[in-house]
Amino acid sequence: MTAYRGLTWDHPRGTEALRRAAAGFSAPPSPAARHGDTLTWDAQPLEGFESHPITDLCARYDLVVLDHPHLGDALAGGALTPLSALFGPEVIAEWRATTVGASADSYTAAGELWALPLDTATQVAAAHRATVPELPTTWEQVTALAAERPVVLSLAGPHALLTFFSLCCALGEPPDPAPASGLVPRDTALAALELMRDLTRRADPATFGLNPIGLLGLLAAGRAAYCPFVYGYASYAARAAGAPVRFGDVPRLAPGGPLGSTLGGTGLAVTRRTEVSPALARHLSWLLSAGAQRTYLPERLAQPSRREAWRDPALDAAFSGFYSGTLATTEGAWVRPRHAGYPAFQTAASAVLRAAATGASSPADAFAETVRLHRALTL
The missing domain is CATH 3.40.190.10 (Periplasmic binding protein-like II)
Known part of the structure; x- marks a missing residue:
């Protein structure tokens, strides 16, 4: 039984869905799904997300929502766990193939994916x-x-x-x-x-x-x-x-x-200090699933990364054409x-x-x- 702590950024887009999902993870409604682990999310201001030293954050948290330019400092400090150590190659390949634009590529360095491409923005x-x-x-x-x-x-x-x-x-x-x-x-x-x-x-x-x-x-x-x-x-x-x-x-x-x-957006990284339980790995993988990305996350003000969500007519209509109106810019972002x-x-x-x-x-x-x-x- 492990009490995990994560750090995201202080805006409903960064907090609402993650905290609600973490509440369900920590107290599953079904007895058969109970695993004993818990997850809580702290938040830092946008300015901290953009510039706070990433190795300091990784020393204090199990999960960190970060910006892709932080990877250089994080890897130099040995602060992150490569996702290939937690997820099979077919899962990672699926994430790479289904996310918008360069979302997955932006969290790739030294041949490894270092953060789940959780949220896409440019x-x-x-x-x-x-x-x-x-x-x-x-x-x-x-x-x-x-x-x-x-x-x-x-x-x-x-x-x-x-x-x-x-x-x-x-x-x-x-x-x-x-x-x-x-x-x-x-x-x-x-x-x-x-x-x-x-x-x-x-x-x-x-x-x-x-x-x-x-x-x-x-x-x-x-x-x-x-x-x-x-x-x-x-x-x-x-x-x-x-x-x-x-x-x-x-x-x-x-x-x-x-x-x-x-390109901006956010990635969800696992810090080197963290021993990831099977339950937490399933939870993280679910955050990038088609169902979570098309419904659960957007309904709770998060911004998806999967292309199916960006191309979903119902989701696009609920957000007044945001996704269709910005997709071309997002797909080609530097x-x-x-x-x-x-x-x-x-x-x-x-x-x-x-x-x-x-x-x-x-x-x-x-x-x-x-x-x-x-x-x-x-x-």
């Missing part, structure tokens, strides 16, 4: 439904909307860097993941930063420090009209909640150009590297780029410093 476009009846499809339409309505950019925490990366992808130059690289061509970087500056010149500076949850709260309340790149939360489009936010694919920088986006030290780089580089995007420093100097920080990952 940067998508979002708008106040009543204010913006049709989402812009090109950047020209974005700038036209910004001249009339409050448009915001996601810049807080690591998000200035992630928005910059998405724009570089949309310009046809995905970042080079090699630590010693120059990231992207200089002209591409300066063009991306100029696009960011063009929007921040007209934006309320109070929005620059808001994380995606804060920005979506503004959109839901109608205090902002549109954001071209923000991590999607289907719950803000739930019909049951009035569907205040409209989501869709990110705008193209030119008609027919690429949809640029930087995956960040999993180098040791990458979360710290994200934080530092984002601060540098945020200053440039908001007019506090030179774009050229900011890009040079970002490249220097990236190359320092190998030192």
